[in-house]
Amino acid sequence: MSKVLGIVNQKGGVGKTTTAINLAASLAVLGQRILLVDCDPQANCTSGLGFARDDERVSIYDLIAGSAKVEQALLETGVENLTLLPGSKNLTGANIELAAEEDRATRLRTALAPALDRFDLVVLDCPPALDLLTLNALTAADSLIVPMQAEYFALEGISELISNLERVRASLNPRLTIEGVLLTMYDDRTNLAQQVTETLREYFKDRLFRTVIPRNIRLAEAPSHGKPVVQYDPRSRGAEAYLELAAEYMQRNGIRSARLEERMQAERKQAEQQQAKAESGAKVRLWPYGD
Numbered sequence: 001m002s003k004v005l006g007i008v009n010q011k012g013g014v015g016k017t018t019t020a021i022n023l024a025a026s027l028a029v030l031g032q033r034i035l036l037v038d039c040d041p042q043a044n045c046t047s048g049l050g051f052a053r054d055d056e057r058v059s060i061y062d063l064i065a066g067s068a069k070v071e072q073a074l075l076e077t078g079v080e081n082l083t084l085l086p087g088s089k090n091l092t093g094a095n096i097e098l099a100a101e102e103d104r105a106t107r108l109r110t111a112l113a114p115a116l117d118r119f120d121l122v123v124l125d126c127p128p129a130l131d132l133l134t135l136n137a138l139t140a141a142d143s144l145i146v147p148m149q150a151e152y153f154a155l156e157g158i159s160e161l162i163s164n165l166e167r168v169r170a171s172l173n174p175r176l177t178i179e180g181v182l183l184t185m186y187d188d189r190t191n192l193a194q195q196v197t198e199t200l201r202e203y204f205k206d207r208l209f210r211t212v213i214p215r216n217i218r219l220a221e222a223p224s225h226g227k228p229v230v231q232y233d234p235r236s237r238g239a240e241a242y243l244e245l246a247a248e249y250m251q252r253n254g255i256r257s258a259r260l261e262e263r264m265q266a267e268r269k270q271a272e273q274q275q276a277k278a279e280s281g282a283k284v285r286l287w288p289y290g291d
Contacts, residue, residue, distance in 0.1 A: 002035075002119040003253075004112070005179065006141035009148060010164070011157045012128035015184035017044045018219055019147045020125035022238070025228030026246035027121060028081035031257035035074075035119040037112070038087030039137050040127045046086040049077050050226025059088035063111035064136065065097070070115045079228060083119070095132045105172055108136035120255075130164055138168045143179040147213075150183055150193035155200075178207060180252075182245065186212040211245040214238070 007020040017040065024036040037060060038045035047053065062068035063085075075084045098104040112122060126137045138144075146161065148154040158181075169176045181204050187193055201208050213219075216238035222229040229239045243263070250260055 002033075002116045002122055003143070004116075004122045004124065004141045006124040006126055006137050006144045007147065008124075008126040008134065008137065008141075008144050008161075009146055009157070010128060010130055010134075010161055011148070011154065014128075014149055014154070015147045015213060016128065017048065017125050018223075019145065019182060019184065019213070019242075020123055021045055021048050021223070022219070022228050022230065022242040023145075023245055023249070024123045025079050025082055025230050026239075026242045027123075027249070028079050029230055029243070029259070030246055030250065030263065031081065031259040032120045032250070032255070033081050033083075033118070035083050035085060035115065035122045036077075037085040037122060037124045039091070039108070039124055039133055040087055041089050041091040041133070042127075043087035043089065043091075044223070045125045046084065048223035048226070049079075049084055049228070051075065051084070051086060053089075055088065055090065057086060057088070059086045059090065060108075060111075061088045061090040061094060064091075064094055064107045066107070070111055074115070078226075079231060087125075091133060098132050104132055105135050105139050109140035112140060135168070135172075138165070138176060139172045141173070142175055143177045145179050145182055147182045147184045149185050150187075150190075150196035150200075152192070152196070155196060158200075178204075179249075180204075180207045180209045182209045183212040185215050187215055188212075209245060209248060211241060211248050213241045213245070216241070 007016050009016055020036060024034045028034045036045060039060060043053065058068045058073040060073065063070055063073060073085055075086055077084050098107065116122065124137045124141060126134045148158065165176065181200060183197065214237050216236060218233040218236035219229050219238035222232040225232055229236060230243065233239060247260055247263060
């Protein structure tokens, strides 16, 4: 049975959907069978993978409402091994419609259960709020990745998020853990970014991902072309960062694949070539120094 990974942060504009799309696509490129679930009424994951808005299409809303089964909603994307469960603006009404239901917090977990054996990992893109949709995602998830910017307000919000996660763990989902905290839109030239990074490293220790996601124009452009950045511009800094994150995630979880091994060997070979080039280019200068 596949693991369910939530991408969550109560704060908006931290690269949550960008991370969901590009981490899912990068894991798929490395050979993992991935289901990406768009839990946000804005449905940006869906449009970011090239699917036009269609209110008649079977979506996650229909699964939560109980009017459709998961097999009816799955969409194959342009990325091998990546399947999408699309979102819909109709999800906005789900918070009201589910409020009086006894199983209001477990609808998503129940709906996804029949499809879990088909995938290695299910990735949930959560809304930027702690509403019933996010609560459903937290109840369905085994672990979470928390994207955040290296800013002061992010530090304030992280303590509130952890407090809410503890309440969910205590009442609905005792297996829920934080997989890691991911720094996004990172600019290491600022002192503030470096200070926030050190504070997070002291608190989260090895749960802070080594990989950081830089500010990158290709990451911003890719959704308008309906592609993850690994397809739009695989040589960009953004694509390389998310492939590195996917590799780090797989290594943390003891996941091995032929494609991951190939990538690691290629990186080692490139590093060796660069070192050899640097050593061969070194000049020995004898006294008296001259050209």
